[in-house]
Amino acid sequence: RMAWRVYRYDTRWVPPIVVDYLQFLRPDKNPFFKHAEGxxxxxxxxxxxxxxxxxxxxDHNYEEFHGERMGAFGFFEVVKDYAVAQELLDAALEWLREREVEVVRGPLSFSMNHECGLLIEGFNESPLIMMPYNPPYYQEFLERYGFVKAKDLHAYWIDAWKEVPPSALRLAERLQERYGFRIRKVNVRRFNEELERFIAVYNEAWEDNWGFVPLDRDEMVYMAKRLRPLIVPDLALIAEAPDEEPAAVCLSLPDYNQVFRRMGGSLFPLGIFKFYFYSRHISQARLMALGVRRAFRNRGLELLLSLHSLEAGRKRGYHGGELSWTLEDNHAINSFIEKLGGELYKKYRIYEMGLLS
Incomplete structure (x- = not known):
């Protein structure tokens, strides 16, 4: 409950569901720790x-994939006292130096596949589901300690009812006619089969991203089990080639943070009832993953999936949604989002510090 002390007067903060949060942190429950120590x-x-x-x-998988011995810090929360932050960071870096780590980056909780980044712009808005939030003074504390920017992450907002450029709609029609992709929603009754299709796309689609670490099957299954109660089929899309080979995936989630803030971090005794009641009143979503396999790139799948997601959100009565996160230097996808009507409204930062003297 450390975070409750930091955010007690901050109405934008959303308490995590404590039981899920603690399970994620447990090495005997989270398969991340099969290849990591912490x-x-x-x-x-x-x-x-x-x-x-x-x-x-x-994360030893990171070291194997990138050839760099990197440590990560995350789940960082501290009262407004730099001396306390310094004490925590000193302890963290000493532990990493004992393991001959070359560089430390963060916040990563625990990797780029999980919640990551420090909010540096956009404090006037509450975070959407599975996105970080923190007080502005965290940036001051980390930079005062000696951390420097490694990479910024962007979050875009799109108004669901803003007119899509007619040129984009015409292009989508031509692409659909030319390539014959089938865009369909996930069949939750065949969840395990659909998960296999997602696995087939995920690691290939994201392998070139900065900081990416491949997810093994155990991690994929664990992540899917955590997300399954939150998935709405209309917002979980698979693009298939004419031969039914999975070509791309797109996952959006209703912004359950609008629900979680009313639950106060607890499922019991009333949290479950609040979840089901307030879930009917969610007004926005987050598009959190859109990946295309290498063989199917440059065929407009990003556009087709985005338009399908936008239409699904409209049918659910959403007023808008967040597209996050993207790398600051992924100019192609950032330009695409802006042309679709997205506006950059939040920035997050990954910090780093070299540990070799």
Whole structure:
């Protein structure tokens, strides 16, 4: 409950569901730790109250994939006292140096496949589902300690009822006629089969992204089980070639943060009822993953999937949605989103620091 102390007066913060949060942190439950090691540090004040926390990990899959021994810090929360932040970061970096880590990056909770980045622009809006949120002073603390920018991540907002450029609609029609892709929603009754299709696309589609680490099958299954109660079939799309080979995937989620904020982090005794009641009143969504396999790129699948997602959101009565995150230097996708009507409205930063002296 450390975070409750930091955000007690911040109405934009959304409490996590504690039971799920703790399961994710447990090495005996989260398959990430089959190829990673980590430790959690907690700072307490003179009265024994928690005043800061940090997680630090070394992902051996990252080292194998990138040839770099990197450590990561995440789950960073601290009261507005730089001395406490310094104490936590000192402990984290000492642990990494003992393991001969070359560079540390973060916040990564635990990798780029999970929640990542420090909010640096866009504090006037609440976070959407599975996106980070933090006080502005975290940036000051990290930079004062010596961390520098490694990469910025962008979040775009799109008004669901803003007119799509007619040229984009005409192009989508031509692409559909030319390539014959089938865009369909996920069949939740055949969830395991659909998961196999998603796995076939995911690692290939994202392998060139900065900081990417391949997900093994155990992690994919674990992530899918966490997301399954939140998935709405109309917003989970698969693009198939004429021979039914999976070509691309697109996953949007209703912004359940609008629900979670009313649950206060608890499922019981009333949290479950609040979840089902307020889920009917969600007004926005987050497009969180859109990936195209290498063999099917440059055929307009990003456009086709985006338009299908936009239409699905409209049918559900959503007023808009977030497309996040994208890398700041992914100019092709950022330009595409802007042409579709998206507006850059939040920025997140991954920091780094070299540890070799």
């Amino acid at each position: 430790v959690y540090f907690l700072s307490r004040d003179a009265k024994g109250r928690p005043q800061g926390r940090i997680a630090v990990t070394v």
